[in-house]
Amino acid sequence: MKATQNTLSLTDVCRSYRIGPVTAEVLRGVNLEIGSGDLMSIMGPSGSGKTTLMNIVGLLDRPSSGTHVLDGHDVSGLEDDMLSTLRNEYIGFVFQAFHLLPRLTALENVCLPLVYRGVGRAEAIRRAQAILGRVGMADRSHHQPSQLSGGQKQRVAIARALVGNPVLLLADEPTGALDAETAQEVMALLLQLNAEQGVTILIITHDSSVARQCTRQLRIDDGKLLELPGQDRGADRPPRPLADDGIRDQGAAAP
Amino acid sequence: MSKTLSILGANAREALDSLRKAKLRTVLGLVGIMIGISSVIVMVSLGEIAREQARQSFEALGTDILLVRKSGGTVSGRPAEIGLAEAVAMPEVVLSIADAAPRIMGYGTFRHAGKEIGQGSVQGVTEAFARVNRLSVQEGRFVSDLDIDRHYCVVGAAVAEAMRQAGTEQPVGALIEVEEHLFTVVGVLNPKVESYALPVQIQANDSVFVPITVSKRVSTNPEIDVIIARSRAGVHYETAVSGVRAYFQKQAPSLELAIVTAKELIAQMESQMGIFTLLLGSVGSISLVVGGIGIMNIMLGSVAERRREIAIRRALGARRRDIQSQFLIESVILTMAGGMLGILLGLVVTWGICQYTEWIFLISGMSVGGGLGTASAVGLFFGLQPARQASRLDPIAGLQSGE
Numbered sequence: 001m002k003a004t005q006n007t008l009s010l011t012d013v014c015r016s017y018r019i020g021p022v023t024a025e026v027l028r029g030v031n032l033e034i035g036s037g038d039l040m041s042i043m044g045p046s047g048s049g050k051t052t053l054m055n056i057v058g059l060l061d062r063p064s065s066g067t068h069v070l071d072g073h074d075v076s077g078l079e080d081d082m083l084s085t086l087r088n089e090y091i092g093f094v095f096q097a098f099h100l101l102p103r104l105t106a107l108e109n110v111c112l113p114l115v116y117r118g119v120g121r122a123e124a125i126r127r128a129q130a131i132l133g134r135v136g137m138a139d140r141s142h143h144q145p146s147q148l149s150g151g152q153k154q155r156v157a158i159a160r161a162l163v164g165n166p167v168l169l170l171a172d173e174p175t176g177a178l179d180a181e182t183a184q185e186v187m188a189l190l191l192q193l194n195a196e197q198g199v200t201i202l203i204i205t206h207d208s209s210v211a212r213q214c215t216r217q218l219r220i221d222d223g224k225l226l227e228l229p230g231q232d233r234g235a236d237r238p239p240r241p242l243a244d245d246g247i248r249d250q251g252a253a254a255p
Numbered sequence: 256m257s258k259t260l261s262i263l264g265a266n267a268r269e270a271l272d273s274l275r276k277a278k279l280r281t282v283l284g285l286v287g288i289m290i291g292i293s294s295v296i297v298m299v300s301l302g303e304i305a306r307e308q309a310r311q312s313f314e315a316l317g318t319d320i321l322l323v324r325k326s327g328g329t330v331s332g333r334p335a336e337i338g339l340a341e342a343v344a345m346p347e348v349v350l351s352i353a354d355a356a357p358r359i360m361g362y363g364t365f366r367h368a369g370k371e372i373g374q375g376s377v378q379g380v381t382e383a384f385a386r387v388n389r390l391s392v393q394e395g396r397f398v399s400d401l402d403i404d405r406h407y408c409v410v411g412a413a414v415a416e417a418m419r420q421a422g423t424e425q426p427v428g429a430l431i432e433v434e435e436h437l438f439t440v441v442g443v444l445n446p447k448v449e450s451y452a453l454p455v456q457i458q459a460n461d462s463v464f465v466p467i468t469v470s471k472r473v474s475t476n477p478e479i480d481v482i483i484a485r486s487r488a489g490v491h492y493e494t495a496v497s498g499v500r501a502y503f504q505k506q507a508p509s510l511e512l513a514i515v516t517a518k519e520l521i522a523q524m525e526s527q528m529g530i531f532t533l534l535l536g537s538v539g540s541i542s543l544v545v546g547g548i549g550i551m552n553i554m555l556g557s558v559a560e561r562r563r564e565i566a567i568r569r570a571l572g573a574r575r576r577d578i579q580s581q582f583l584i585e586s587v588i589l590t591m592a593g594g595m596l597g598i599l600l601g602l603v604v605t606w607g608i609c610q611y612t613e614w615i616f617l618i619s620g621m622s623v624g625g626g627l628g629t630a631s632a633v634g635l636f637f638g639l640q641p642a643r644q645a646s647r648l649d650p651i652a653g654l655q656s657g658e
Contacts, residue, residue: 051655060570060651081574088572095654099567103273115265116572118258160571 005072007167007200008034008057013066015052026052027063028223034168034202039194040216041203042225049223051172054204058170059087071167088116092161096173098153100145106132106156107141113164131159135189151182158189162199169193169201175210187213262577263584270585274592281589284546284553288593288633289600291546292626295539296601297608299622302532304605304614309524311615312449318517319353320387321495322455323482326513335510337479339467341503343381345484349502351495355484356384359470359477363434365414365463372417375461377433379470379477387483388457395427395442402466408438412446413460433463436473455483492516543629546593547637554586554641558648565645566653579646586638587631594630598623 015027026049034040044050055061056068059075062083068076070090075083092113093099100109107128114124132141135155145153154174161169171190175183187210193199203214211217217228274281325337342357359379365372384390385397397409410418410426418426418440426440447459471477486495496514503510558565565578573581602618609616 055651058570060654081576084569084572084574087570093570099563099570099654101564101567103276104269112568113571115262116568116574116577118261120261121265164572 005036006033006069007036007038007071008032009067009069010056010063011067011069013056013063013068015049015056015061016064026223027056029066030220030223030225032057032218032225034200036167036200037194037198038216039191039201039203039214040218041205041211041214042218042220043205043208043211044220045206048220050204050220053220053225054170054172057168057202058091058093059083084116088113089164090167092164092166092169094154094157094161094169094171094174096176098145098150098157098177100153100156100160102145105142105144106137106148106159109145109156110141110160110163113160117164128159128163131163132156134162135159149182150178151185154178154182154186155189158186158193162193167200169199171201171203173205173207174203175205175207183207183210263580266577266581266584267588269581270588273585274588280553280556284549285589285593285596287546287549288543288590288630289546289597291539291543291633292594292597292630293599293601293604294542295536295629296598296622296626297604298535298539299532299625300601300605300617300619301608302528302535303619303622304609304617306525306528306532307617308614309528310521313517313521313524316389316517317485318521319486319488319490319492320517321352321484321486321492321499322515322520323355323484323499324480324513324515325478326511335507337482337503337510338507339471339479341506342479342482343383345482345499345502349495349498351486351490351498353485353487354383354387355482356381356387357467357479357482358384359467359474360480361434361470361474361476363463365417366432367418367429368421368423370421372421373414373461375411375414375463376458377463377465377470377474378457379467379474380464381467384464384483387485388459390447390457390459391445393443393445395440397442397444398464398466402441403468404472405466406436406438406469407441407466408433409442409444409464410440411444411458411460411462411464414463415440415443431463433465434473438463438465455481492518540629543633547590547633550586550590550634551637551641553589554582554638555644557585558582558641558645561645562648562653565648566650569648569650570654575646578648579642582642582645583635583638586641587634590630590634590638591627594627597630598626601626 010030010032013027013030014025016023016025030053042050042053052061056063059070063076066076067074070086073086075086078086100106101112104112107125110128110132111124114127119127129138129141132138135158137152137155137159140148140152140156145156148156174190175186178186190201190203191213194201203210205211219226219228323337325335337357339357342355345355346352361377361379362374363377364374380398382398382400385392390397392409393412395409398407408431410431414431415426418429418431423429426443429440431438431440444459447457449457449459484499486492496516499514500512503512568578601622606616608614
């Protein structure tokens with residue numbers, strides 16, 4: 001079951017911030033392996049470091065120490081320009097607040113990652129149309145975000161995240177701003193993309209009903225990450241080997 | 256390279272789009288640039304028009320004109336001056352000279368019918384003076400070479416008008432008193448418009464012209480101050496200059512001459528007018544700088560307002576330079592749009608001024624091309640700092656800000 005090459009592996013990643021004389025350690029030795037086709041969730045209370053972890057995985061932030069390998073490339077010490085390029089090619093972001101650009105149409109929003117990749121306009125529009133069709137938004141492609149409902153906005157955002165064929169879809173509270181019914185629709189779309197097209201998805205959430213639908217569930221607490229034994233959908237899969245300190249901290253971290 | 260180009264293209268498209276949906280603030284910034292560019296256009300155009308105006312009055316004066324003056328010192332310690340006989344005989348001896356009009360310049364108060372009617376120059380001239388300077392007589396006749404020692408005079412249009420004001424309906428035949436000498440008016444000149452840019456001021460309207468032989472006797476400074484001459488058609492001005500020099504070398508070896516030609520005068524005037532235009536242009540530029548600061552302010556505001564947008568673009572893979580170019584293109588397009596409107600406004604204002612002052616109107620390519628160039632330079636210069644600031648924003652902070 002384990003992929004020959006991991007989509008992502010974080011080894012002993014630490015991240016600390018210096019605020020005046022005080023050094024705050026936000027991530028304390030995180031180990032994480034994501035295989036191709038994984039559908040996983042990370043839960044954690046606010047202040048646990050989950051946003052920092054997401055920023056590192058999304059190449060918006062750099063670890064203070066530890067190694068970060070993405071699709072076989074060590075990205076730990078890369079320059080900002082290179083990280084931007086890798087972010088464009090390897091990561092697709094879905095945010096809680098959708099983060100569509102309000103002045104652009106749905107189609108133009110979806111085109112953006114391709115624009116920054118240097119794809120020609122006609123080709124970008126063609127691909128964006130196709131992906132909007134896949135998330136069921138083909139007939140809304142010329143709408144402005146303000147003319148779309150929350151669920152529709154998130155579908156457009158998912159299309160934008162996927163248009164560049166990233167190796168990892170990184171979703172930060174993707175259902176956080178939606179009502180229960182719409183949230184489930186969006187979740188169903190993510191599950192479907194994972195199941196049918198093998199999109200690797202990492203969802204960061206505080207909603208356990210969202211987390212439970214993922215095949216792998218992780219929990220972050222006080223800067224340390226641990227994987228919960230598989231349950232529900234994940235029950236048929238063997239539990240993944242976890243880093244030593246993750247297991248040791250499990251008892252202490254559990255509420 | 257093609258990647259950069261296609262990103263630039265997309266940025267330009269978006270910038271144009273955002274300009275179409277411009278906010279009031281953007282429109283105000285545009286107006287600022289518009290006013291700045293238009294004031295530069297107006298100033299530069301007026302400078303150019305003044306230059307053209309001066310050039311044309313020179314041409315009306317004629318490019319064949321020569322001004323012969325005595326220059327400073329004397330050669331052998333013997334004081335020398337331009338002799339009247341030599342000056343008058345010059346066209347007969349020097350082949351390249353067609354006509355020569357010596358002048359003795361004085362200044363005085365004019366009295367008529369017991370009243371003081373004005374002050375002006377009293378110019379001792381020959382018959383040739385009217386021909387050389389293209390003066391035309393309205394009534395009576397001009398000073399004649401046969402008027403030797405006769406106290407006859409010809410008055411300019413303004414002097415004649417002053418005489419009429421004093422109660423004389425017909426100035427020709429009347430008496431006018433100039434510095435305690437009485438003259439009989441034999442002619443009245445047509446009014447003449449004179450450009451102040453011209454090197455020899457005749458000021459015919461306010462002058463009284465008397466026979467040069469009379470000036471020789473009554474003037475306090477009876478020396479010929481200038482010979483205004485014209486060269487023959489087709490003669491190169493250098494030939495005329497050397498002809499005149501050779502002539503006076505023979506006639507009065509101790510005399511040093513300063514000869515200026517219209518060609519030199521035009522060149523001199525052009526360079527002066529160039530400085531004038533530059534000066535006007537710099538005055539206009541001040542408002543352009545103010546407009547540029549306005550643009551910078553708008554762009555800084557825009558960057559602060561679009562922190563989230565910038566962060567999202569960075570998350571989607573925009574590099575710092577892509578963000579920088581986006582904001583630079585926006586400010587350049589903004590100033591270019593303002594610049595184009597400013598050129599239009601500037602030309603309209605210039606045209607209006609020309610209508611009002613009855614100057615010739617011309618559109619100088621320099622002001623239009625320079626206007627657009629300046630506008631884009633202003634956009635680049637004042638847009639650079641906001642664009643750099645945008646490119647350095649932390650995407651993490653931007654994504655979290657203000658849910």
